[in-house]
Every structure is written in C-alpha cells, then in structure tokens.
Amino acid sequence: MEAIQTEVLVIGGGATGLGVVRDAALRGYDTVLLERVDLGQGTTGRFHGLLHSGGRYVTRDVEAGKECALERDVLSRIVPDAIEETGGFFVTTPVDDPDYADAFARGCVDAGVWVDEIEPALAIAEEPRLNPRISRAFRVKDGAVDAWKLLWANARSAQQHGARILTYHWVTSILREDDAVTGVIARNDLTGEEVRIDAAFTINASGAWAGEIATMAGADGVTVVPGKGIMIAMNHRLVNTVINRCDPPGDGDILVPVRTVSVIGTTDTEARNPDELEITHDEVQRMLDAGEVLVPGFRNTRALHVWAGARPLFKDERADQSLDTRHMSRGMALVDHERRDGLRRFLTITGGKFTTYRLMAEVVVNAMCEQLGDDRPCTTATTPMPVSAEDGATRVGARLARRERNLHDEKVVCECELVTRGLMVQEIDRKPLGNLDDLRRVLRLGMGPCQGGYCAHRATALVHERTDISAGRAHELLHRFYEYRWLGLKPILYGDQVRQAVLDEWIINGTLDLEHLPREVSR
Amino acid sequence: MSQSIRDSLDHCVKCTICETQCPVAAVTPLFPGPKYVGPQAERYRDASREGSPDDSLDYCSGCGTCTLVCPQGVKVAEINAQARAVMKAQKGVPFRDKLISRTVVGGRLSVATSPLYNWGIGVGALRWAAERTVGIHRRAPMPHAARTTFRTWVWRRNLTRRRVRSTHRVVYFHGCAANYYETELARRTVAVLEHQGIEVIIPRQECCGLPMQSNGLLDEARASVRRLAAQLAPYAREGLDIVSTSTSCSLMLKREAREILELEDDPDLRALAPRMFDICEYLVGLYEQGKLQTQMQPVPLTVPYHPPCQLRAHNIGTPAHRLFELIPELRVIDPNVTCCGVAGTYGLKAEKYDIAMAVGAPLFAQVDGSELACCDSETCRWQINSATGVETVHPIELLYRAYGLE
Ligand SMILES: Cc1cc2nc3c(=O)[nH]c(=O)nc-3n(C[C@H](O)[C@H](O)[C@H](O)COP(=O)(O)OP(=O)(O)OC[C@H]3O[C@@H](n4cnc5c(N)ncnc54)[C@H](O)[C@@H]3O)c2cc1C
Numbered sequence: 069m070e071a072i073q074t075e076v077l078v079i080g081g082g083a084t085g086l087g088v089v090r091d092a093a094l095r096g097y098d099t100v101l102l103e104r105v106d107l108g109q110g111t112t113g114r115f116h117g118l119l120h121s122g123g124r125y126v127t128r129d130v131e132a133g134k135e136c137a138l139e140r141d142v143l144s145r146i147v148p149d150a151i152e153e154t155g156g157f158f159v160t161t162p163v164d165d166p167d168y169a170d171a172f173a174r175g176c177v178d179a180g181v182w183v184d185e186i187e188p189a190l191a192i193a194e195e196p197r198l199n200p201r202i203s204r205a206f207r208v209k210d211g212a213v214d215a216w217k218l219l220w221a222n223a224r225s226a227q228q229h230g231a232r233i234l235t236y237h238w239v240t241s242i243l244r245e246d247d248a249v250t251g252v253i254a255r256n257d258l259t260g261e262e263v264r265i266d267a268a269f270t271i272n273a274s275g276a277w278a279g280e281i282a283t284m285a286g287a288d289g290v291t292v293v294p295g296k297g298i299m300i301a302m303n304h305r306l307v308n309t310v311i312n313r314c315d316p317p318g319d320g321d322i323l324v325p326v327r328t329v330s331v332i333g334t335t336d337t338e339a340r341n342p343d344e345l346e347i348t349h350d351e352v353q354r355m356l357d358a359g360e361v362l363v364p365g366f367r368n369t370r371a372l373h374v375w376a377g378a379r380p381l382f383k384d385e386r387a388d389q390s391l392d393t394r395h396m397s398r399g400m401a402l403v404d405h406e407r408r409d410g411l412r413r414f415l416t417i418t419g420g421k422f423t424t425y426r427l428m429a430e431v432v433v434n435a436m437c438e439q440l441g442d443d444r445p446c447t448t449a450t451t452p453m454p455v456s457a458e459d460g461a462t463r464v465g466a467r468l469a470r471r472e473r474n475l476h477d478e479k480v481v482c483e484c485e486l487v488t489r490g491l492m493v494q495e496i497d498r499k500p501l502g503n504l505d506d507l508r509r510v511l512r513l514g515m516g517p518c519q520g521g522y523c524a525h526r527a528t529a530l531v532h533e534r535t536d537i538s539a540g541r542a543h544e545l546l547h548r549f550y551e552y553r554w555l556g557l558k559p560i561l562y563g564d565q566v567r568q569a570v571l572d573e574w575i576i577n578g579t580l581d582l583e584h585l586p587r588e589v590s591r
Numbered sequence: 592m593s594q595s596i597r598d599s600l601d602h603c604v605k606c607t608i609c610e611t612q613c614p615v616a617a618v619t620p621l622f623p624g625p626k627y628v629g630p631q632a633e634r635y636r637d638a639s640r641e642g643s644p645d646d647s648l649d650y651c652s653g654c655g656t657c658t659l660v661c662p663q664g665v666k667v668a669e670i671n672a673q674a675r676a677v678m679k680a681q682k683g684v685p686f687r688d689k690l691i692s693r694t695v696v697g698g699r700l701s702v703a704t705s706p707l708y709n710w711g712i713g714v715g716a717l718r719w720a721a722e723r724t725v726g727i728h729r730r731a732p733m734p735h736a737a738r739t740t741f742r743t744w745v746w747r748r749n750l751t752r753r754r755v756r757s758t759h760r761v762v763y764f765h766g767c768a769a770n771y772y773e774t775e776l777a778r779r780t781v782a783v784l785e786h787q788g789i790e791v792i793i794p795r796q797e798c799c800g801l802p803m804q805s806n807g808l809l810d811e812a813r814a815s816v817r818r819l820a821a822q823l824a825p826y827a828r829e830g831l832d833i834v835s836t837s838t839s840c841s842l843m844l845k846r847e848a849r850e851i852l853e854l855e856d857d858p859d860l861r862a863l864a865p866r867m868f869d870i871c872e873y874l875v876g877l878y879e880q881g882k883l884q885t886q887m888q889p890v891p892l893t894v895p896y897h898p899p900c901q902l903r904a905h906n907i908g909t910p911a912h913r914l915f916e917l918i919p920e921l922r923v924i925d926p927n928v929t930c931c932g933v934a935g936t937y938g939l940k941a942e943k944y945d946i947a948m949a950v951g952a953p954l955f956a957q958v959d960g961s962e963l964a965c966c967d968s969e970t971c972r973w974q975i976n977s978a979t980g981v982e983t984v985h986p987i988e989l990l991y992r993a994y995g996l997e
C-alpha cells in the first residue's frame with residue numbers, strides 16, 4: 069500500500085477544506101487534502117452562488133451578518149477572479165411583510181452591513197423585469213461566485229505552498245493510536261488502490277458528511293443534519309443584480325445571476341442522507357411560484373437544470389427537534405474532539421456558509437496551532453490567490469469577448485457555454501483520467517441550454533483522441549455524463565426544455581444509439 | 592431590448608437550421624452565423640454594464656431569413672437588430688451610416704441637384720473619393736434621382752383633379768424611394784389601382800425609419816415612424832386599406848416598428864397594422880373577390896423574378912406569382928435564391944460590398960443575359976441592376992404593361 073506522510077491532513081474538498089489546506093500551507097505546514105470525488109462535488113458545487121452581503125442574516129443572527137459583511141470584502145480582494153460584483157437588491161414585494169423593511173435596515177446598521185435604500189423606481193429602471201409592485205428597495209453588496217473557480221484558486225494557492233491535493237481519494241477509515249488520530253486509509257478511485265496517509269494532525273472538513281467522518285474516528289454523536297435545498301437555473305440572465313426578498317428568510321427568496329444563467333432558490337428541508345437528495349415536483353413548483361413573485365413571467369422562461377445541495381447543519385444535543393432546519397444555527401461549528409471526546413490531533417469544522425469559509429478555516433487552523441503550541445499567524449486574508457487561465461471569465465460577457473478574439477482560429481466544442489477546443493485540450497491533458505463531469509466543473513461544458521446534447525459527444529471524441537482510453541470506456545464516459553445531466557432535467561421538463569430534451573434524445577439514441585454501444589465499466 | 596424578443600432565445604434548440612440558410616454566413620467567415628450571434632451570444636450580453644463584446648455581429652445584414660426559417664420561433668434577426676443598436680449606441684454610429692439612413696434628407700438633396708447628382712454617381716473618381724472618405728463602396732448600387740419628386744406630381748394631380756373618384760378608396764404609402772428615385776413606379780401604381788376603379792389617396796408621409804433602425808439609430812427611427820403612423824392612422828381608423836410598393840417599409844408598419852423599436856403599445860401603429868398591405872398582396876385579394884381587372888394583353892417575356900427577403904418576412908407567400916399567372920405569354924423564372932445581398936443599406940458599405948456581391952452571386956448568374964428582371968424591393972432592384980446591367984422592375988410594372996396603360 070502506498071503511504072504518504074504529512075503534517076496536516078484535511079478531509080473534504082469543498083470550500084471549507086480548501087480554505088483549511090490553503091491556510092495551513094500558508095502557515096508553513098506540510099499539507100495533504102483528500103476529496104472522495106472531485107473538488108466541489110459536495111455542497112460547494114451545488115450551492116446558490118451568492119456571495120452574501122450579510123443582509124439575509126441581520127434580523128436573525130447579527131454575528132453571521134457581520135461575518136459575511138467582512139468576509140465578502142476579503143474575498144473580493146483576494147480572489148476577484150471568481151467573483152462577479154453584481155450588487156444586490158432587497159425588495160419588498162406585495163406578498164412580503166411591509167414592516168420587515170425597517171427591521172432589516174436597522175439590522176444592517178447594527179451588523180455593519182452596507183445598505184442604501186433607493187427609490188423602487190430606480191431599482192426597476194436598473195432591473196426592468198423586477199416586479200413593478202415592489203414598495204421598498206435596498207441596495208446591498210451582494211456578489212455572484214463561481215464556486216469552482218474559487219475552489220481551484222484556493223487549490224493553486226495552496227499548491228504553490230506545497231500542498232498536495234488528492235481528488236478521487238475516498239477516506240474509508242481513520243487511524244488511531246490510543247487517544248490520538250494518526251492518519252487515514254483512503255481508496256484511490258481512479259486506480260482502485262488503497263493509500264495510507266500518516267498525519268501529525270487531521271482536520272475533518274467534510275461538510276454534511278462530517279458526522280460520518282467523526283464517527284469513523286470514534287467520536288460518536290456529532291450530528292450534522294443535511295438541510296436540503298433545491299435551485300433551478302434559468303436559461304439566461306433575467307436580472308443582472310442579485311434580487312432578495314425583503315422578508316424573513318423563506319423559500320425561493322433569492323434570484324442570483326451567475327455566469328450565463330439566473331438561479332432561483334432555495335428550499336430547506338431536513339434530509340436523511342446527503343448523498344440522496346430527492347427533488348420533488350412540489351419543490352420545483354414552489355421555486356417557480358417564488359420566481360414569479362420576483363420577476364413576473366418567470367414561469368414562461370426556460371428552466372435548464374435543477375439540483376439540490378445539503379447544508380451542513382451542526383446540531384448539538386440541546387438543539388430542538390423541529391423539522392424546519394432554517395431555525396437551527398447556521399453558524400460555524402468547531403468541534404474540539406480533545407475536549408469533547410478526549411481525542412487528540414483531530415478537529416472537525418462544519419456548518420457555516422460558503423461566504424465565510426475562509427474565516428472558518430482560520431478558526432480551525434488557529435485551534436490546531438493552539439493544540440500544537442505553534443504560534444503561526446494566519447495570512448489568508450491578505451494573500452491574493454493566483455488567477456485562473458481564464459482570468460475574469462466570471463463576468464458574463466467575458467467568454468463572448470474571448471471568443472470574438474479567437475473566432476477564426478479555434479473550434480468550439482460546447483456552443484452554449486462557448487468552450488473552445490483549446491480550453492478542452494488543456495484540461496484533458498492536465499487530468500487525463502478525468503471524466504466529462506470533471507471537465508464540466510472546470511469549463512462549464514454542457515451546462516447551457518442544450519445540456520450536453522450537442523457537445524458531449526464532441527467532448528468524448530476529444531478525450532478519446534488525447535488519452536489512451538478504449539472506445540468502450542469513451543462510451544461509458546458519455547453515457548454517464550448524460551445520466552447525470554438527466555437527473556437535473558427530469559424534474560423540470562416543461563416548456564422549452566422539453567423540446568430540447570426530445571431533440572437531444574433523438575441525437576443520443578436515435579442517431580448515436582448510445583444505449584446499445586458497448587460500454588466498458590471500469591474501476 | 593424588448594423582452595419578448597430577447598426571451599424568444601429560450602426557444603432555441605440549436606438545430607442549426609438558421610445557420611444553413613443565412614446568406615451571409617454562407618459566403619464569409621467574418622460572420623459567425625445567426626445561431627451564434629442570436630440565441631447564443633445574447634446570453635452573454637449585459638451591454639449596460641459591460642459593453643458589447645462581439646463586433647462580428649455587425650456583419651448580419653438584417654435580411655430576416657433566420658427568423659423566417661427558425662422552426663422554434665426564435666426572433667434571431669430581431670435579437671441581432673437590437674443588439675446591434677445597443678452596440679452602435681455605445682461605440683457611436685459612423686458618419687456614413689447616419690448619412691445613408693437619412694433617406695428624406697438624402698432624397699431631397701439628390702432630387703434638388705439631380706443633374707449633378709446623377710452625373711456624380713457615375714463618375715469613378717468621385718465614387719472612389721466617396722469610398723475613401725465616407726465608406727460607401729465605389730461600385731455600390733446608387734439609384735438615379737428623379738428630376739421632380741413624386742409628391743410634386745401628386746400636388747399637380749390634385750390641382751388638375753384628373754383622378755378617379757370612387758367609394759372604393761385606398762391610401763397609397765409610397766415611401767421615400769418612390770418619392771425621390773422611382774417616381775415612375777409610383778405613378779404607375781396609381782394608374783394600376785385607378786384601372787381597377789379605385790380612388791387613390793396619397794397623403795403626406797414621413798420616412799418609416801427603417802434605414803435608421805438598421806443602422807442602429809433607434810431613437811431617430813422611433814420618432815420618424817411615429818410621425819408616419821400619425822399621418823396614416825386616421826385613414827386606417829376610417830376603415831381604409833393602405834397599400835405599399837416598398838416591401839421593407841410596409842413591414843415596418845405591419846410589425847417591425849412595434850417589435851424591434853418596442854412600440855408595441857403605440858395606438859397609431861396598432862390601428863395601422865391590420866390595414867397595411869403589400870401592393871401585390873392587395874391585388875391578389877381583389878382578384879380573389881373577383882374585383883381585379885383580368886383583361887390583359889400578352890407580355891411575351893421570360894423574366895427572372897426574385898422575391899426579396901423582406902417580402903418573405905411578411906409571411907404572405909409570393910403574391911406576385913399569382914398576378915403573373917394572369918398575364919398571357921409571360922414566363923417567370925424563380926431563381927430560388929435567398930437574398931440578393933444588398934439588404935437595404937448593407938451592401939453599400941465599403942467593408943461589406945464584397946460580401947453582398949458574393950451573397951447575390953447565384954442570383955446574378957441566373958439574371959444575367961435576361962431582357963428584364965423583376966423584384967418587389969427597391970434596393971434589391973438596384974443591386975440586381977448594378978450587378979448584371981439587366982433592367983429590374985417591380986411586379987406592378989409588368990401589370991402596367993399587361994393592362995396596356997403605357
Ligand atoms: C441549497 C444551498 C444553497 C446555498 N447557498 C449558499 C449561498 O448562496 N451562499 C453561501 O455563502 N452559502 C450557501 N450555502 C452554504 C454553503 O454552500 C455551504 O455551507 C458550503 O459550501 C459548505 O462547504 P464545505 O466545504 O463545508 O462542504 P462541502 O462542499 O460539502 O465539502 C465537503 C466535501 O467532503 C467530501 N467528503 C465527504 N466524505 C468524504 C470521505 N469519506 N472522504 C473524502 N472526502 C469526503 C465531500 O465529497 C465534499 O466534497 C448553500 C447551501 C445549500 C445547501
């Protein structure tokens with residue numbers, strides 16, 4: 069069995085884990101991060117995409133509002149590449165509690181969240197689709213985040229400081245010597261081999277799976293409830309500003325313009341298993357109704373894809389048992405296993421939200437330093453992250469501008485999201501063992517209106533051309549990609565997307581006969 | 592941008608049919624094609640904040656073929672027109688485009704100076720200078736100016752009272768081209784209508800704004816078409832039909848002004864639209880009611896007839912074909928070509944002239960050597976004539992001959 073030694077081992081390749089590994093690497097530790105699938109395959113790749121101004125929390129949890137207000141500024145300084153400064157509005161629609169606006173404005177002031185009340189007419193002039201019957205409007209500093217871009221920026225930054233980031237490494241057991249955690253055993257899902265990692269310190273940053281990992285370490289009863297939320301991406305930008313309802317947090321109260329789409333979300337229901345998040349018809353209808361409140365005519369626009377994510381909601385024994393998890397603490401949870409379970413060299417960090425992931429990392433690495441008796445200051449808030457090859461692409465027009473420059477020199481593979489052959493080749497060569505979903509997460513391959521109908525076979529051919537996979541394996545890649553796309557299509561098949569799905573089906577099965585192609589299901 | 596036009600991008604299933612039919616994309620790699628610049632690129636445009644990143648959009652000629660062929664109802668050409676207007680508003684409209692959009696000013700000037708103007712457009716050196724300074728291609732088709740405008744004729748006609756009076760009255764919307772350049776067509780149209788015993792009313796009329804619209808001057812276009820609508824709407828409200836010999840100008844009044852210029856709620860345009868007819872469409876209507884004179888003399892000619900893109904956008908088929916069938920001994924050939932290339936003012940522009948000529952090439956090859964050619968749209972006639980040297984006329988001219996009105 070391959071064995072790896074490190075000082076700090078991080079479990080979980082979401083925002084929190086990457087924040088932790090970057091933080092520890094910047095403090096000079098030798099680090100390894102393990103992620104069971106690809107970076108952002110957990111909640112971070114399935115969230116709403118909102119860089120919170122803090123406004124959403126000010127009436128319930130002033131502390132959370134404060135943290136967001138500070139952290140959103142930090143992130144926009146250190147990783148502008150992954151953020152679009154869309155700005156946001158809080159608007160009072162006819163169905164919202166009219167008194168909430170004043171409480172909201174006061175809360176913002178108390179929490180230090182920047183807010184500016186404007187004439188509703190001005191908000192409508194800027195966002196012509198907005199419900200014309202809004203009675204109050206506040207401008208806030210919301211932004212839109214490309215989660216994957218942010219994750220890879222963290223990864224690159226950490227790697228520059230020696231971090232080893234191992235994806236497709238599934239932690240299957242945790243090693244202990246007496247009262248200390250000494251490392252883990254992981255299965256490399258690309259090779260099928262087991263790997264042993266010995267670590268001086270282990271940090272559990274596995275989000276909604278944190279309870280499971282803690283249990284593996286022998287720390288029982290760390291309950292992390294998966295709070296399921298669904299989101300629907302609409303085909304184009306209905307708004308260019310984040311729109312929040314000025315009302316106590318509820319379902320479908322935020323519309324976020326992210327890259328080429330607008331995302332409506334979200335819901336909050338307790339799930340049993342973060343790996344099995346079912347999307348119901350009723351939830352979809354609720355989202356569409358909610359969209360209609362913000363943007364009249366919402367239901368007539370095209371839905372592209374629906375997905376669900378699991379909030380890691382930390383639940384200690386004293387929390388009440390009510391099923392509506394929105395009322396539980398969303399604050400970050402640092403579990404000191406030495407104090408709680410007498411287990412040394414092991415910390416869990418979970419809960420929180422994406423916007424505050426850097427702060428969460430700082431908190432847990434501080435706690436680790438304290439246990440180790442190290443005095444190493446955190447520098448993540450002031451160290452900029454390296455930009456991606458596609459610098460600035462988070463702005464909506466960036467890819468079109470880029471395409472205009474290479475119109476005559478490069479072929480396009482994914483027409484909807486303007487992914488060129490050059491971008492594809494670069495990514496395939498970097499990760500020859502990857503699948504189409506890995507490419508999708510980096511490049512947005514297949515995330516546009518046709519949902520892969522026109523690009524997935526081209527992409528498969530390219531992978532086959534650039535790597536030494538067999539034809540059967542290529543068919544399998546294509547098949548799996550469509551299968552995953554389909555999961556997010558089935559619940560929203562109405563209107564324009566039905567016609568697309570039918571045409572795609574004709575191409576995939578009528579023309580390619582993908583269903584009957586020999587597939588090599590490996591590893 | 593009008594939301595209903597932008598939202599139509601949601602219907603695109605990426606079938607590529609529009610790409611295969613776009614006459615510009617077929618001849619130049621400079622234009623990425625309707626699917627690309629329309630439903631695809633529009634998802635990336637937030638011009639108010641980021642500006643327009645894709646200048647290649649400007650190679651769309653606005654011929655409207657894509658919208659017509661799209662099986663899903665995507666208003667591709669309209670998306671392009673609006674995006675281009677935004678782009679022009681940001682980057683500035685070149686002087687040349689402003690010049691060729693002002694048909695009224697240009698028309699008046701060229702008529703006032705017609706001997707000089709008509710001489711000038713034929714002088715190579717002057718045309719060369721115009722290409723260098725203004726950007727109008729030296730070989731681009733330029734119509735000859737009339738000595739006096741059609742309106743002057745109308746004025747004289749009203750004085751002499753030599754006109755048909757009838758209870759069947761129609762309004763003639765002649766447009767700028769017939770007023771300043773093709774006055775003969777306008778007079779003959781009146782003659783053909785009067786031959787049916789119809790009283791023809793010819794009110795004062797502004798430019799419909801189309802040249803300004805297609806050159807991205809939307810505010811100016813709006814102002815102009817509203818003035819025109821105000822002039823014509825009272826007749827429509829009275830229950831009179833309005834006929835036009837200009838396919839593109841009548842399309843503006845039928846729907847384009849409301850769609851592209853976002854004048855959906857303009858009461859004058861709304862009143863006008865259902866009463867607006869292309870002249871051939873109107874005559875076919877008369878024929879179907881048994882009200883068209885069918886006494887005709889033979890016109891023993893073989894004529895290639897090109898139904899222009901703008902006529903197809905009317906969604907009325909090609910009514911001229913029905914009329915031609917009534918003319919003894921007339922043989923009509925359909926070249927079956929999408930576009931002649933000129934698309935209004937597109938083919939005049941120095942940087943687009945070659946593209947326009949390439950687009951029209953298959954048409955010109957079939958027209959070459961004919962005695963006469965026929966097309967409903969004025970700029971297309973000029974283009975065909977300038978490319979082939981073949982005299983090219985409006986279908987009305989053939990009827991005029993068949994009725995023996997010469
Ligand atoms: C619907 C929804 C919308 C949201 N919207 C927003 C928003 O707009 N703004 C905002 O700031 N926050 C938002 N959040 C919250 C935010 O997304 C999460 O708090 C954050 O992404 C959690 O990141 P994480 O790294 O802790 O967890 P994750 O991203 O889930 O990372 C944990 C990782 O651990 C890995 N893992 C699990 N088990 C193992 C194992 N055995 N071995 C190896 N790896 C393992 C998983 O694969 C996963 O990748 C939203 C959450 C939800 C559910």
Ligand code: SF4
Pocket residue numbers: 602603604605606607608609610625626629630660661662663664665667
């Ligand atoms: S013809 Fe219509 S549906 Fe087909 S690609 Fe073009 S715009 Fe899209």
Ligand code: SF4
Pocket residue numbers: 612613614615616624625650651652653654655656657658667668671
């Ligand atoms: S309007 Fe004509 S030139 Fe423009 S994209 Fe459509 S078909 Fe092509």
